[in-house]
Amino acid sequence: MSRKTLIPIGPYHPLQEEPELFKLYCDGEIVRDIQWVTGYNHRSIEKLSESKTYEQVFFLVERICGICSTSHPFAFANAVEEIAGIEPTDRAKYIRSIIGELERIHSHLLWVGLAGHFLGYNTVFMWAWKYREPVLDLFEMITGNRNSYAMFRVGGVRRDIETDKIVAIRKILTDVKTKTDLLTGAVMDDPVIHSRLKGVGILTKQDVLDYGAVGPTARASGVAIDVRKDDPYAAYPLVDWKVITAQEGDVFAKAEVRLLEMYESISIIEQCLKGLEKEKEGDILVKVNEIPEGIGNGRAEAPRGEVFHFVMSDGSNSPARHKIRAPSYVNIATFKKSCVGQTIADATITLAGVDPCYCCTERMAVVYDVHSGEKIMNARELIDKSIRRSQDIMEELKKSK
């Protein structure tokens, strides 16, 4: 076996915004294996959630992640509404979808900027973040805050979008659309970006299916998976849109999918605004008296993929059990396929390619070996170990009989 060099990236590294640790095992310039360690961001949200009332949990799940701070309340609302058997009004559904799609636009613009930054294109970074500002202004106008919108509640939304605001939203959206055209042109036609991103970090369709990847990561490899189409919620069945896919599976395809998705989002918002004008103003909430006993599954398509919330209710005013699965949790595992065999320089953009979000993901148990400081065991391995141990004990019992 040849000698391998260990290159640690993180936990606090200028490349990253969030704390996480990647260990690249390299042979010369080529990455041969990769390990990642998380846990720097763990806040025990599931446990906290059990001590809060249903109305309070919305504020908590919103703060799982600041970038997708609508998708978590969205999935939680879907789960609780499934338990209570409530159907929100059409107006509330339209408002929910508008907020969800605006979030997708700002998140994808943010990713394009960061990807440009990782490639050394700080111009793309600055442009993308400049064009993201009007979207945040829209959020401030509609919800009162630039991030963490606090729009959702069981049975509907907290604030209405009045008719005079719709005009302003349309105006800013047109502006965002022209700026997106400009950005897409700059990214898609740049020869350097082509040569840096094409053929880098390829995930085949089979890899995606094996690892269970979701969101743009899966869609860039030709798997048309999208919760908005597969398990329609809110206003998505009421509007006309299509799932964007690409076939190549490399980082360029991921960028392409994200850029084109922004146009779909803009079109969804425009249709939702039309729908909003037909509905009666102020009809945004269905009154909910109590949440009965039961279990509910809620799904929502976050900018990074499927967010899944499982809520168990015992009839009291707070969840008895709340389980959260964020998209990055499954997408991070694909690094094993996409990074291995790349050069170290390309590993960076491959890591950024799935748009990993660690504050969403931090819900797993990791065990270190104290002696070597190397061996890492995750919850799955622990469970396997535990199963094996039970089997050993059973065999011993059989022998002794």
Add this chain to the structure above:
Amino acid sequence: MGFKSYCFKKSLWVFHFGGASCNNCDIEILDCLTPRHDLERFGILLVGSIRHADVLLVNGSINHHDRERLIEIYNQAPKPILVVAIGACGCTGGLFAESITFAGPVDKVIPVDAYIPGCPPKPEAIIAGIVKLVNK
């Protein structure tokens, strides 16, 4: 002019430490440096190493994992250094103060010079906080 104000007279270089945060504050800090607010024109620059920094921005609640690393980073910092706790979580622990993994707000771990509350604070608030701190 005291030694401290002499040190912070010119361009401030900033190191950003994100604890167990929800990313909102991290993004608003980066937002300060992008074209709308553009702090770089005043020489405020985000640097990759704490050894080059004049200001340490800390955001997010601090869990047991982060605590040791925050102390380590503070010890590595060239002194004098200004420490700024950003956001509700950085100032008090916020929503996560009751969490079982919470290891104290930032000021229980390292000395803090300024607090910028908000969830998340707007870029304008962050800029105002830094300006107040420098003029102190």
